[in-house]
Amino acid sequence: MVGIGMANATSTSLYLSSQTRLLGTTNDSTKRVLKECAEKYTYANDALQASAQDLANEAYDYASMHIAAASDYPSVCHNMFKRYQGLVYPPELARREDGLKRICDVALGIVQNLD
Incomplete structure (x- = not known):
């Protein structure tokens, strides 16, 4: 499950980076948030690698901690969109966020049963 989570986080980070490039020089707030979100998903991947x-x-305690951290990074991204009036959280990103959280929940459950 950790490997699947890493693939999700990496894919989402790359998706966000591509969206940033598509915007070009317009909409600095959106670009800033997308770039920061891409970084958060990279951190989620790093946390899953550590787990x-x-x-x-x-x-197992450290693995649980790292998986929980990976699960929290998408929430940070979601909250960044709320800070900027007029920015809409993209449905594709919401789908990916939900997927990573679900994967992390399953991985966390497995690790807790190992301990």
Whole structure:
């Protein structure tokens, strides 16, 4: 499950980066938020990579912590859209956020059963 989460986070980060490039020089607020969101999904991927290493070392508490962190990064992205009046949270991003959170929930449940 961790590998699937990493694929989701990486794919979403790349998607957000491509959306930023498509905007060109227009709409600086949207570009800023998309760029920051891409970074958050990169951090989610990093946290999931760390959890994979934790699992290999049988450090289940740390694995749980890293998976929980990965699950929180999409919420940070969602909240950034709320800070800017007029920015609409894209439905595609909402779908991806939900997917990553669900994947992390399953992974967290598995890790908790290992401990």
